[in-house]
Amino acid sequence: xxxxxxxxxxxxxxxxxxxxxxxxxxxxxxxxxxxxxxxxxxxxxxxxxxxxxxxxxxxxxxxxxxxxxxxxxxxxxxxxxxxxxxxxxxxxxxxxxxxxxxxxxxxxxxxxxxxxxxxxxxxxxxxxxxxxxxxxxxxxxxxxxxxxxxxxxxxxxxxxxxxxxxxxxxxxxxxxxxxxxxxxxxxxxxxxxxxxxxxxxxxxxxxxxxxxxxxxxxxxxxxxxxxxxxxxxxxxxxxxxxxxxxxxxxxxxxxxxxxxxxxxxxxxxxxxxxxxxxxxxxxxxxxxxxxxxxxxxxxxxxxxxxxxxxxxxxxxxxxxxxxxxxxxxxxxxxxxxxxxxxxxxxxxxxxxxxxxxxxxxxxxxxxxxxxxxxxxxxxxxxxxxxxxxxxxxxxxxxxxxxxxxxxxxxxxxxxxxxxxxxxxxxxxxxxxxxxxxx
Amino acid sequence: xxxxxxxxxxxxxxxxxxxxxxxxxxxxxxxxxxxxxxxxxxxxxxxxxxxxxxxxxxxxxxxxxxxxxxxxxxxxxxxxxxxxxxxxxxxxxxxxxxxxxxxxxxxxxxxxxxxxxxxxxxxxxxxxxxxxxxxxxxxxxxxxxxxxxxxxxxxxxxxxxxxxxxxxxxxxxxxxxxxxxxxxxxxxxxxxxxxxxxxxxxxxxxxxxxxxxxxxxxxxxxxxxxxxxxxxxxxxxxxxxxxxxxxxxxxxxxxxxxxxxxxxxxxxxxxxxxxxxxxxxxxxxxxxxxxxxxxxxxxxxxxxxxxxxxxxxxxxxxxxxxxxxxxxxxxxxxxxxxxxxxxxxxxxxxxxxxxxxxxxxxxxxxxxxxxxxxxxxxxxxxxxxxxxxxxxxxxxxxxxxxxxxxxxxxxxxxxxxxxxxxxxxxxxxxxxxxxxxxxxxxxxxxxxxxxxxxxxxxxxxxxxxxxxxxxxxxxxxxxxxxxxxxxxxxxx
Numbered sequence: 001x002x003x004x005x006x007x008x009x010x011x012x013x014x015x016x017x018x019x020x021x022x023x024x025x026x027x028x029x030x031x032x033x034x035x036x037x038x039x040x041x042x043x044x045x046x047x048x049x050x051x052x053x054x055x056x057x058x059x060x061x062x063x064x065x066x067x068x069x070x071x072x073x074x075x076x077x078x079x080x081x082x083x084x085x086x087x088x089x090x091x092x093x094x095x096x097x098x099x100x101x102x103x104x105x106x107x108x109x110x111x112x113x114x115x116x117x118x119x120x121x122x123x124x125x126x127x128x129x130x131x132x133x134x135x136x137x138x139x140x141x142x143x144x145x146x147x148x149x150x151x152x153x154x155x156x157x158x159x160x161x162x163x164x165x166x167x168x169x170x171x172x173x174x175x176x177x178x179x180x181x182x183x184x185x186x187x188x189x190x191x192x193x194x195x196x197x198x199x200x201x202x203x204x205x206x207x208x209x210x211x212x213x214x215x216x217x218x219x220x221x222x223x224x225x226x227x228x229x230x231x232x233x234x235x236x237x238x239x240x241x242x243x244x245x246x247x248x249x250x251x252x253x254x255x256x257x258x259x260x261x262x263x264x265x266x267x268x269x270x271x272x273x274x275x276x277x278x279x280x281x282x283x284x285x286x287x288x289x290x291x292x293x294x295x296x297x298x299x300x301x302x303x304x305x306x307x308x309x310x311x312x313x314x315x316x317x318x319x320x321x322x323x324x325x326x327x328x329x330x331x332x333x334x335x336x337x338x339x340x341x342x343x344x345x346x347x348x349x350x351x352x353x354x355x356x357x358x359x360x361x362x363x364x365x366x367x368x369x370x371x372x373x374x375x376x377x378x379x380x381x382x383x384x385x386x387x388x389x390x391x392x393x394x395x396x397x398x399x400x401x402x403x404x405x406x407x408x409x410x411x412x413x414x415x416x417x418x419x420x421x422x423x424x425x426x427x428x429x430x431x432x433x434x435x436x437x438x
Numbered sequence: 439x440x441x442x443x444x445x446x447x448x449x450x451x452x453x454x455x456x457x458x459x460x461x462x463x464x465x466x467x468x469x470x471x472x473x474x475x476x477x478x479x480x481x482x483x484x485x486x487x488x489x490x491x492x493x494x495x496x497x498x499x500x501x502x503x504x505x506x507x508x509x510x511x512x513x514x515x516x517x518x519x520x521x522x523x524x525x526x527x528x529x530x531x532x533x534x535x536x537x538x539x540x541x542x543x544x545x546x547x548x549x550x551x552x553x554x555x556x557x558x559x560x561x562x563x564x565x566x567x568x569x570x571x572x573x574x575x576x577x578x579x580x581x582x583x584x585x586x587x588x589x590x591x592x593x594x595x596x597x598x599x600x601x602x603x604x605x606x607x608x609x610x611x612x613x614x615x616x617x618x619x620x621x622x623x624x625x626x627x628x629x630x631x632x633x634x635x636x637x638x639x640x641x642x643x644x645x646x647x648x649x650x651x652x653x654x655x656x657x658x659x660x661x662x663x664x665x666x667x668x669x670x671x672x673x674x675x676x677x678x679x680x681x682x683x684x685x686x687x688x689x690x691x692x693x694x695x696x697x698x699x700x701x702x703x704x705x706x707x708x709x710x711x712x713x714x715x716x717x718x719x720x721x722x723x724x725x726x727x728x729x730x731x732x733x734x735x736x737x738x739x740x741x742x743x744x745x746x747x748x749x750x751x752x753x754x755x756x757x758x759x760x761x762x763x764x765x766x767x768x769x770x771x772x773x774x775x776x777x778x779x780x781x782x783x784x785x786x787x788x789x790x791x792x793x794x795x796x797x798x799x800x801x802x803x804x805x806x807x808x809x810x811x812x813x814x815x816x817x818x819x820x821x822x823x824x825x826x827x828x829x830x831x832x833x834x835x836x837x838x839x840x841x842x843x844x845x846x847x848x849x850x851x852x853x854x855x856x857x858x859x860x861x862x863x864x865x866x867x868x869x870x871x872x873x874x875x876x877x878x879x880x881x882x883x884x885x886x887x888x889x890x891x892x893x894x895x896x897x898x899x900x901x902x903x904x905x906x907x908x909x910x911x912x913x914x915x916x917x918x919x920x921x922x923x924x925x926x927x928x929x930x
Contacts, residue, residue: 003787004522004715005794006878012794015801015879019822027796028695030664030822035696040564045784048526055778058557059535061550063543073765074541080463082491086498088528094507096518097721099858102850102910105448106505107720110498113451116927120485126926129721132576135765143621162765169739169761173587175623215478245480258765268551269541269766270576271723283924289721294920296912300447306920312579312617313861317626322617325577325711329719339451339494343484345463352467359469376474393544405542421468 002045065402067423069360071380071414072211072405073134073160074269075261077239077349078417079337083263086336092329097289101304108303111291111328114335121241121338122234122255123248124277129289130331131274131323134258135163138205138235139170140321141254141276144285145203145231151176152201156188158210159235167205186212186373186382190220197228203253207235208244212412213357213380214373215244222251231282238262238275238334239353239416240378242346247277254278263337264330273330284310287321289328352417353379360415360424367432372410380414382407387435395434401427447911448500452928455487461494504911505720506855512877512885514802516826516858516870517612517660519690519712521795524782527715527775536774541766545751551770552750555743558777562727565788566686566706567699570735572728572742573768578687580763581707581726582618582654587760588705588730588737589652589681590622595758602651602680608637610661610862615654615685624651631864635816636665639674646678656685657701658692658824660862660870662799672702681705681734689713690874691796691825694789698729705730710769714776725772739763794875795825798882802873803827805886811837811893826872830865840896840903842867847914848895850907852888 007015016024028036046054068076086092091106098104098111111129118127131137142153155167157180164180171178181196181204182189188206197204204225208216222232234247236257247255259273260266278286284307292306312319341349357379361371369383385392389406396403401423404413415424473479489497506513513520530536539551559571575581586605593599605619606627616626629645632638636659646653653675658664665671672682684698684706690713698706710716710725718724730738736758744753752767783791800822806812811834814820814827831842846856846869858870873882896903907913 002524002782003791003794004524004782004876005790006876007794007798011879012797015797019797019800019804024793024797027793027800027822028664028692030666030824031692031696032666032669035669035700037696037700039694039789040561040785042561042564042780042785042788045787046781048782051526051778051781052530054781055530055554055774056533056535058550058553059530059533061553062535062539063547064534064538065540065543065547068540070540070542072542076538076540078463080461080491082495085495088532089498089502090509091502091505091507092720093528093717094509094523095505095720096513096515096520096718098505099515100506100846100850100856101915102847102907102912103506103855104504104720105911106501106503109448109450109504110501110720112927116450116452117486119927123480132580133764133766136576136580136763160765162762165762166764169587169763170621172761173583173590173622215474241480242484243474243480244478249481265537266540267537268539268548268770270764270769271725271771272765283926290924290926292920293925294916296916297914298912300912302447302912302915304915304917304920306917306926307924309921312613314613315617316613317616317620319613319617319620322579322583322614322621323577324579324612324614325718325722325724327576327719327723328721329717330723332720335451336494336498338486339489339497340461340491341463341486342460342488343486344460344488346484346486348464351471351473352464354474355467355472356469358472376478378474397544397547402540402543417464424469 065400067401069413069415069427070402070405072412073162073258074266076266076416076418077261079263079265080340082340083333083336087329087333092332098305105302108291110332110335112293112303114331115291117335117338118275118277121238122277123246124255125280126283126286127277128286129291130326130328131276131288132327133272133274134256135166137256137274137276138163139167140287141233141256142167142203142205143170143174144282144287144320146176150200150202153178154181154196154201154204156181156206158183158186158188158212159205159207160211163235186214187375188216190224193221194224197224197230201230203231203233205233205235209237209240209378209380212373212382213377214375218247218250218252239350243350253282259330259334262334264333271327271330273327273334285320288323288326349417356419357381357415360413363424363428364431367428368435369431379416380412382410382412385411391438392431392434395430396427399426399430448504450928451497452487454489454493454497457488459488459490461491511853511855512881513855514857514871514873515855516872517687519872519874521715521874522876523715523717524779527778530778531771531774536771549750552743554774554777556745556750558773561780562708562729565693566729567697568706568729569732570730570738572738573773574739574764575707575726575728576764576769577722577724578707578709578726579614579618581728582614582685583621584728584739584760584763585683585705585707586618586622588734589683591737591760592681592734593651602649604649605651606645606653608655609864610659611654611656612685612687635661635663636667637671639667639670642671642674646674646680650678650680652681652683654683654685656688658688661828662823662826664824668701687712688825691792693792695792704734710772710776715779716772716775723769723772725769791875798873798875798877799823799825799827802871802882802886806889826870828865828868828870831867831869834896835867838896838900840900842869844903844906845892848892848903848906851909854885854888
């Protein structure tokens with residue numbers, strides 16, 4: 001058994017004597033007897049080798065798919081080796097929130113660089129230091145756009161359903177109304193948006209590429225919103241932003257998204273990274289940590305946590321959010337990813353995602369799995385499923401392929417730079433076979 | 439703390455950019471090229487730095503030298519439980535069998551992940567005396583937010599959601615408590631602490647009523663005191679129809695010794711990154727376990743892990759649930775680390791870790807007991823503390839002009855991370871120390887000596903402390919300037 005306690009029992013006894021106690025139970029004299037209990041009935045502690053065996057055994061019970069054609073909010077991309085090396089550096093890993101700026105310049109500068117990177121991707125003015133994940137970032141963005149007069153949030157039904165669920169939960173908690181806007185051919189119905197932007201509406205959330213992979217028209221949404229005093233929250237994919245028009249270019253007020261594609265492995269859903277950026281005028285509504293540049297006592301450039309008057313430890317119940325610990329190491333990972341890939345590498349990854357997804361869509365169409373929607377898509381697309389989806393998925397699984405996600409009566413496929421032509425061809429061939437022969 | 443080289447400053451990664459520099463990461467495209475329509479493309483190329491891999495690597499090594507983690511030295515940051523982060527846990531969290539698993543894989547292909555969650559969940563139930571656990575919240579405050587959502591949903595279902603509009607929070611609470619209550623639309627009622635630093639029972643009785651939704655309490659509290667009246671406190675709140683929320687930030691003091699469930703709490707969150715040794719990453723990712731009694735289990739965030747004769751699955755069909763507070767199942771890799779830790783400790787080890795955390799705190803407190811300048815807010819012969827203690831530097835400040843902040847900055851020159859400053863808010867010139875159980879007596883002795891040295895220095899040479907730190911890469915950044923004229927990104 002290890003408790004990672006460096007003081008052997010004899011030393012503990014000496015220390016107890018020093019504080020005037022004879023045995024360790026005296027430390028708990030403040031706890032009423034009725035509340036004290038024997039140690040928890042848990043198995044005995046294990047040595048390191050045994051823990052390694054048990055936990056490795058658990059990992060071995062999962063299936064690693066050599067070929068992944070599934071996204072739907074979690075994406076497999078190439079992670080450069082240097083990114084992993086940076087993210088596992090011991091000091092970054094074991095530091096707390098950088099409250100003491102003098103000894104935390106490394107962490108603070110890394111977050112400042114991350115904020116700069118997020119602004120570069122989104123085309124927005126100001127980024128925070130991170131939110132928990134993409135779904136909760138969207139919910140926080142909806143909260144930051146509300147005021148006394150405008151409390152309603154609108155959200156396109158084409159947003160990832162998990163994001164919609166989180167926004168709904170946060171809205172219910174706050175007691176503010178939420179309206180889900182209908183779609184037309186896989187895209188937000190702009191006429192419905194036009195009808196919905198009433199005087200109580202604070203913001204609308206539009207995701208692009210949306211849940212079906214399609215490119216939404218943020219510009220048209222922004223024009224409708226801004227004419228009615230409503231803010232546009234653009235939910236985005238950070239890899240797509242290397243290629244497509246940015247929320248900033250399209251007139252969004254806030255940009256949010258799931259930062260996992262920026263160097264984080266799939267990890268069964270977490271830790272991931274919520275990124276949040278906004279137009280300058282909304283800075284003081286932004287939740288969470290923000291790092292700013294300043295000068296030290298000797299006039300040297302340095303970095304600090306700033307604009308803290310927004311935050312819970314100062315403002316308590318009047319804070320813009322309760323968020324305290326966020327996803328700093330994931331932000332650092334994302335920043336290292338952006339530096340390692342560079343503008344060229346990220347653009348290349350995005351272009352390959354798009355080209356391979358197009359190729360896969362054609363191959364699947366040929367196999368009888370027709371595209372459901374005609375509009376342009378990035379790296380995900382919805383096809384019909386002219387076969388039993390369970391049978392299809394299990395056939396693909398037998399070949400080491402995690403097929404697209406059965407959804408909306410079709411299949412939502414995702415193709416990234418990780419998928420080679422051969423595996424796409426093989427997946428399409430299996431789809432064709434299952435369609436023909438069941 | 440750092441060598442002279444690092445006082446020169448590290449250029450921003452953007453300033454290191456050399457146009458044209460790059461490292462090949464991807465093979466050439468193996469399918470026909472296909473670009474989206476021009477009208478959809480971003481106007482400008484991404485304004486990101488261009489660097490060869492070696493430059494990227496060296497940049498972050500330079501930044502790492504300007505940071506301070508648990509392995510760099512003593513880190514007694516109160517309320518943050520900066521214990522050692524075991525290395526095995528990192529290795530286990532990096533197993534491809536965990537990292538390469540898509541969150542939406544078929545259930546028969548994720549039995550190992552679900553087993554991790556289910557096993558951790560069972561251990562935490564035993565430690566807390568609670569009946570059900572969700573691992574979905576990504577951090578402590580996220581757990582609080584979701585826990586208060588559950589309290590709200592419970593009252594709404596009971597029909598008095600609208601009238602029970604108030605959440606009671608002691609003035610010694612972490613700021614996240616009132617903020618999480620407010621995010622749920624509650625009016626926060628702050629009750630003052632009594633002269634003994636614990637909940638003022640009379641004030642609590644006065645505060646509760648038919649409008650009470652609940653109480654949020656940290657126990658041991660932020661002064662490091664276990665509230666001896668906790669059972670009565672939860673009875674009073676329950677008597678008024680409210681629910682009791684346990685902020686588990688300080689569980690490290692009492693795990694394996696006493697349980698929030700037995701104290702009468704209905705909902706609790708535990709910080710996996712504090713109590714269960716997962717690293718804090720410079721501000722996350724953390725992880726929280728949201729625990730509750732059986733009568734509230736239906737309200738937990740969904741999905742929940744379900745066990746049918748050993749076949750594990752994810753149950754999304756939970757009509758009472760407050761829903762999803764995140765996209766998937768929480769910070770799973772953090773849960774892997776916490777499980778490794780708890781398997782290493784076992785039942786006895788959990789209690790031993792807690793009692794040594796308390797021993798170390800009381801030992802350090804006694805070591806600092808000598809000079810007149812250090813005050814315990816409860817007088818000269820203070821009660822035993824739990825895992826942390828708070829000193830007030832008020833007297834020293836009024837007599838020498840040296841503040842708690844100056845002392846904290848002085849500690850930096852001695853290679854020690856300062857304690858938490860100016861918290862809890864109810865103590866003037868507060869310094870809050872939490873040594874944790876993974877520090878040796880020698881470390882505590884050296885830290886005490888360093889601190890007492892500075893206290894003497896405050897008398898003899900106050901100016902020198904007001905000018906501290908001297909050896910750090912930067913000195914006393916101008917925070918007012920940062921907030922007045924915010925520069926929040928590199929602008930070339």
